[in-house]
Amino acid sequence: VRIDAKEVLRIARLAHLDLAEEEIARLSAELSSILSHVEMLRSVDTQGVAETFHPLEYGGPMRADDTVASLGAAEATRGAPGGAAGAFLVPRIIG
């Protein structure tokens, strides 16, 4: 498996990461090496085998669908960077 610089940049864009030149080169080598190791999974016969996305076969219990108190806006936004009380601030989106 060969993950070239162009592919590294495609993934970085999806992952919202800016990469320096040396990071691109390093990740290209490392991802290629890790994905080559992972290649061995292709040889496993999984015909008719269902996926496991979750180890709980029995499913979790359901909670009662009741309204309960939660944090509240003031508490939830208290530590927000550059925030105003009760709100999250982001750069202007609409011009």
Place this chain on the structure above:
Amino acid sequence: VSLPGAEWSPLLASAKALREGQVRARAVAESSLARARRVDASLAAFISLREDALLAEADDIDRRRAAGETLGPLAGVPVVLKDNILTRGHPTTAASRILDGFVPPYDATVVARLRGADALILGKTNLDEFAMGSSTENSAFGPSKNPWDPQRVPGGSSGGSCVAVASGVTAAALGSDTGGSIRLPASYCGTVGLKPTYGRVSRYGLVAFGSSLDQIGPITRTVEDAALLLGVIAGYDAHDSTSSAEPVPDYLAAARTDPAGLRIGVPREWIAAEGMDPEVLAAVRAAIDAAAKLGMEIREVSLPHARYAIPTYYIVATAEASANLARYDGVRFGLRVPADDLQSQYRATRSRGFGAEVKRRIMLGTYVLSSGYYDAYYAQASRVRTLVRRDFTDAFRDVDLLLAPTAPSPAFRIGEKADDPLAMYLSDVFTTTMNLAGIPALSLPCGFSRGGLPIGCQIIGPDFAEGTIFRAARALEESFGLADRHPTLA
């Protein structure tokens, strides 16, 4: 005043002494805090300590005891937490710059349960950033060091918690285990460490890494202490939809039950594994002999798909991590690197806030989930995961528990694997399998290398068989006779 040697007192004994008023919570807290500072200076076990708050809470315990109030089972006992477990009003960093300045507005359920048992939170321990690593070298705060040899890693990612317990700061710690992050450092540091069954302990308030794999568990010096601590933190929690309603049994009683007659399986693939250190192999073989002498019946079993665990794990875990870590974007908490538009702010914040290993895993996870690759990687890994779990279901038809090594070698040198991510991932070759299957496993100290490094073995059970694991582990622990062996601090 605490007695000399009190730093090695088991949780069970300290809790009893505190409950009966033989020792004051204030004295225990002060000596534990002093030892924490000393250990931190040489081994970098902590990210933060709760100094004033701890002493005030200890005074409160003493006052309540003097007033004749009924106290919880861990009243006044100091406990440390891996710093990816949320503590209300006290910073939680996950050892990442991206959580710089984050002060959680709520306690994790395990913290609420510890506080409910009147335990005292001494501090937050070092880890690999977002629990991604096997050595604690990936911490934004620098690596922790192994108490048996400070040139070596303590293992990871719950390295700081294991260092604190192994070096006598506290008798109990909590860690989290996504692919071996409790068991690997437990084996490198010579402590007991348990990854419970998926769903046994609430994950509410645990900084999410791989949500179908993560579990919080106890790290202690003795098996009974792990049983006691699990009993406090386990059980259903309405805040975690994956927490189980399975009743919590009396784990201490289970630990004290004679293990004779238990059927122990030895996985053929793991006892003949390539690259296994001969001293680890000898120690695990001695543990198997010890189990037989205790009346347990030894059988060979096979886990034919275990060899696929590492590649399966590194697809499933990184896919889940890439989704979980999307929330760190500089908007709601932690670091923000301001930029003119939102997309640039996301990228600037994430690029500065995440360390190299976290970026590598986000990239890998994003790739395996991306359009055109999903079926070849993530879906195939999820099908192999079914086969991995099925191996255990088959094995547990014939045996009650499995016995295996925890890690292929004792602790390695700091820096030794830092430039080779794949070699680092292979440290988890015997541990990730149980996270994929969701089943419980405990690492128990079972010997030392000639160089004086601890070696651990794993006792593995089917879903919710923690009691049976403790039952075998406590008897084995006694037969190994290592309880009085402790590292010497600088």
